[in-house]
Amino acid sequence: MESTSSIARTVGVQDEVGIVAKLSECIAQHGANIHYVDVFVPEKKQVFYSRSEFVFDPVRWPHDVMLNDFMNIGKLFNAKRSVVRVPDLDPKYKIALLASNQDHCLVDVLHDWQDGRLPVDISCVISNHDRAPNTHVINFLKRHGIPYYYLPADEGNKREREILDLVKGTDFLVLARYMQVLSAGFLESYGKDIINIHHGLLPSFKGSNPAKQAYSAGVKLIGATTHFVTPELDAGPIIEQMVERVSHKDSLQSFVQKSQSLEKQCLRRAIQSYCELRVLPYEGKKTVVF
């Protein structure tokens, strides 16, 4: 058997018992072998979340047939969302990166992408803060033919219409320290997921300068948080959080430096998990991370 990996994720209505059975049966009937299955049903909720990874023979189970099979099962169970990805055959997820004057997260995503560690295509970088022509970011983007757009957003004009135009066709957005709130209107128009990195341990330290907030609060652990963007500032479902120890010896500057290291790891892991269909929001404010 020729083997190709596939990931199928289904979210559906739970009182229709037997969804796991149907999904597994379908995979088995096509001679595919399951590697991982994860099913989660929140207590007292009428919904379920499932993710399967299996190896199949694309000759015996052609890609379009597979997609159709899963869609039909989804319909059977009123599945709200159903995604199937075959990493070797499907196009990579297309993302746009939004940034501001801080480069560390942006650069880290770009390098991980360059080294083949992030399975995405980067359609463009949009920044509300300009960069000189010969900086590392600008040079990097030029070398790789990734368009760079400088859109100086301010409270009066957030340039959201232009952003919307630029990110058309992307699968999700990554705010790599964008430092600008996107309006509810923008979120609705874009309609797809947006991942943000916040340089604080949410729900503490929302808003601006969380490192300074944490420094003033005298905490002994600082953190970073990746979350889905919702209209409410820094309150979307949390995907990943990481912490590091600080002490009275740490200055505000070393808080910032330690935070940046956390932000990079935290964002990287969130994007990677998202692309592997591991992450999905539930109950409005939470996430399942398989």
Place this chain on the structure above:
Amino acid sequence: MESTSSIARTVGVQDEVGIVAKLSECIAQHGANIHYVDVFVPEKKQVFYSRSEFVFDPVRWPHDVMLNDFMNIGKLFNAKRSVVRVPDLDPKYKIALLASNQDHCLVDVLHDWQDGRLPVDISCVISNHDRAPNTHVINFLKRHGIPYYYLPADEGNKREREILDLVKGTDFLVLARYMQVLSAGFLESYGKDIINIHHGLLPSFKGSNPAKQAYSAGVKLIGATTHFVTPELDAGPIIEQMVERVSHKDSLQSFVQKSQSLEKQCLRRAIQSYCELRVLPYEGKKTVVF
């Protein structure tokens, strides 16, 4: 529907595709609702590991029928091991605790048991080091009617025959810092799982006095490890590991103190996971921990 929780775990031969489908179908047919499913198939191996948690109606699906159903599915797939537990209906796992002169792990397990945090029955405590009549452990055991046996093992006579007699009828053994190697013969005769806590980060620092070994090695992180006991010293499949930071300011004594705190947590979590059917060895040297 009256709801009772059940956990089913099956380990079987993988080339029989469809085991997940069959299990899920069986659960669905009896109107039970799955809460969690975990399936894992090691790459290129002919074996699978699965664990399901589901809520069922014991009127509609009587306990003995359920056990029978799963056994039949297991047979269908040449399942090597198949366990079903209904925590509310089944008797608790019966364990024996083996200890030596160090009390911290033993006491921690006893207190967790007393506080209802460990779903086990403790059939006895066996120690190769004696305790004075009025010590905390002895008083505790007396109050709770748990037999205490002092069996001074030495290289010449490890008292294994007596131990075997005492632990008859237990479901698994917990070595709460027993500090004595059990022979291959003992392991074979007992035939069930034995969980050990090692006060070092295996595979480093096997054998005696790992804290001193770690202290001499100048490590910056110390750890504790719970693992299944095999004939080879401190080399059984690892269940759980935990670490804590140390520095040049730490003395050997503070290494020991920090280690003890890790050991207690690490052992507690391993026992709890084991009782919830989350832990099982695979490939001889590894574990799946669902």
Place this chain on the structure above:
Amino acid sequence: MESTSSIARTVGVQDEVGIVAKLSECIAQHGANIHYVDVFVPEKKQVFYSRSEFVFDPVRWPHDVMLNDFMNIGKLFNAKRSVVRVPDLDPKYKIALLASNQDHCLVDVLHDWQDGRLPVDISCVISNHDRAPNTHVINFLKRHGIPYYYLPADEGNKREREILDLVKGTDFLVLARYMQVLSAGFLESYGKDIINIHHGLLPSFKGSNPAKQAYSAGVKLIGATTHFVTPELDAGPIIEQMVERVSHKDSLQSFVQKSQSLEKQCLRRAIQSYCELRVLPYEGKKTVVF
């Protein structure tokens, strides 16, 4: 040289340069050997914090002379607080434990005390929640002759006058999940340090039921915090914080269980550090933890 360990801590006004020199000179003149020195001066502040551990010969430098020497140096520098402890010669710190209906922190402190891991004397346990005569805590206290007082506090009468009477002569108080706010008046009357364990990662999740708050917020890391008590609820200077990973698989109950494990460690470490003169508040909202 007969060797006895001593710890000296001085907090003083910084523009008098040379305090470290004077302290070290004084130690050297008496032939004592320094093991650790820690000095910290917050940027742009007129204050310094120092801690020294040294080994001295009590014949050559009698205890009362030593105390006098350090007091005189302190005066020289307008030292605000100056403490010297010789663990082998000084009486242990006397503490009172305040608890409510949750036993895990209380029991953990009691056992650590019993095992000689906490260098304190426990003068009494005060609880606003009653315990049946034969429970573990009551039995333990009886066996060790530690008085137990049940003072059912409510909003109308917090029984603070009675508490004040009971804790007279203690060196500091430990709130082992006391779950009752102490008034500004009480804090002023008591006049010494009070250490509280909060079962959340402050400044997030202040107030009641932080585990539930964290569960609802969908965090991926939960934590515990020890802090000094100030009139403002859960806002005193943070001493220690610890975290553990949680996921969508964790129930509210397992949040609570994981939190309890953190609380015990976090409280234990804070008390121990405090007794070793490592902890002191600074700038109102922060702590130095040497």
Place this chain on the structure above:
Amino acid sequence: MESTSSIARTVGVQDEVGIVAKLSECIAQHGANIHYVDVFVPEKKQVFYSRSEFVFDPVRWPHDVMLNDFMNIGKLFNAKRSVVRVPDLDPKYKIALLASNQDHCLVDVLHDWQDGRLPVDISCVISNHDRAPNTHVINFLKRHGIPYYYLPADEGNKREREILDLVKGTDFLVLARYMQVLSAGFLESYGKDIINIHHGLLPSFKGSNPAKQAYSAGVKLIGATTHFVTPELDAGPIIEQMVERVSHKDSLQSFVQKSQSLEKQCLRRAIQSYCELRVLPYEGKKTVVF
């Protein structure tokens, strides 16, 4: 007072009591203000380690006078090593980077250096594995005028003489995954510190392919270690260690990926601490990290 920061570190013979007093007195006499002092004396050893950070007025205490003052105190106490750095006035530490075919650590150091986060000058990059002309590393080095040398070492000829020539004038070396053992002769000839990153949690998993070793051992935590290079393979004094959790779901590939993230952080922190005079070996196999 004009304020410039200085760091002074002294290692000396301990039975000469009063070294801390002398150092602090000298600093105080010149009207300088201490920010941090750390002194450590290993138990029962005739040696001490001290580090001070203080702010001084370079008019009142000229740089060369300061150096002379500390040298004289050092002599007084037979100090074995005495270093004083004034980050704003002294030249940065000059380092050379040695790499092999893996780029992640090398690139991370280069970017941190570019972003001003590592206070070093990079004199050259030496690799035993060649790189194509247009790769990221080669482009980066060209743009910044950093020489790149390809020296294909093998067991027969490790090219150590050429390396020695190239690293003349550097203050220390960084092995950013060099994957080649340096001979005792090289270490002696070079005579200065060499920092290595090992992609395993030493002393476990020495030698080649530690990720695979860890994967086979079924560990639940993987780690990275920075250490000083000594003639014995992967056995030099440990500077920093970091870990991350792994599970049965992790493949060898994800072990490697998680490890790379740890290696970068671990190496970055070691270099930074080293430049701030925080790190020094003691007792042959350990380090003090202030």
